[in-house]
Amino acid sequence: MKDVLARYIPEHAVEPLFELIKIYGVHLKIVNERVTRHGDYHKDASGYHRITVNASLNKYRFLITLVHEIAHLAAFEKYGRNIKPHGDEWKITFQKLMVPMIRPDVFPNHLLPLLARHFRNPKASSDTDASLSLALKEFDEKSDKNYIFEVPYGAVFRIHNGKVFKKGAQRIKRFECREISTGKIYLFNPNAEVELLPS
Template sequence: MAEVLYKYLPEHSVPMCFELIKTNRVHLKIVNERVTRHGDYRRELDGRHVITVNYSQNPYRFLITLIHEIAHLVAFERYGRSIKPHGDEWKLTFQRLMVPFIRPEIFPPSLLSLVARHFRNPKASSDTDATLALALKQFDPENDKHYVFEIPFGSTFRIHNGKIFKKIALRTKRFECLELHSGKTYLFNPNAEVELLSN
């Protein structure tokens, strides 16, 4: 297992990750990219702890996702199944598990301070931290995706299912976008990844 992890994680994080996987008896599955989530955790009926993480060529996103999911397992085991999935117990557990990884041997200088800041009060998804999400994106392979917050108002864009939208307004923290086929408006999180179309 440790040899496999070197393909997905920052090199100096592998021994600690392998220890967490072993100690918590995690059955880790690396799966094809899912649009709605980077990873998930579930406890099977036979008691096995199954964690899936999206295949990613970005080792830093992979690491944060893996520790996020292990934190669910550890928090549920420690505090019981009735806790909120991203409540205070999970946040505390995620912080505690992540602190040993916030080191210059693991994260490059451009990410290190942003990761440290994020983990003062971690969110349900690193994607909701716009600054961190944008910094992480720099380590993704080249693609034609943009975040909704980056594109100009009035621009049209396509999402993963082929639907085409026009960005029209900002509503508090989310962007109001018009679906061109139906004429309905939808709200997008700032860090939704979309394909910008030429206008």
């Protein structure tokens, strides 16, 4: 298992993560990319704690995602199954498991202040923290996708499921975009990745 972890996470995080996996009896499965989520946790009918994480994540996002999912397991074990999935109990648990790894031998120096700020009050997804998400994306493989905030007002773009939208105005943090086929308005996070279409 350590050899497998070493392929996906920073070197100095392998030992502490391996210990967490042993402590909580995690059955880790690394899967092909799912667009809608980076990872998930569930307890199956036979009582096994199963965590899946996308193989395509860069090593820093993979680490954060794996700890995020272990935090679900640990929070349910400590506080019971009736807690909110991303409520206070999970946040406290995620902080406790993640903060010891926010150090320069695990993460690049320029990510440390962003991580420290994010983990004061962690969100259900690191993608909702635009500055952290953008900083983490610099370690992804290069793609021909654009971020919504880079797309000009009025431009037409396509998302992962093939739906086509026209970019509208910014509403506080998110952008209003109109689906071309239905006319419905959807809100997009500024760091959502999209494919810009020729006008």
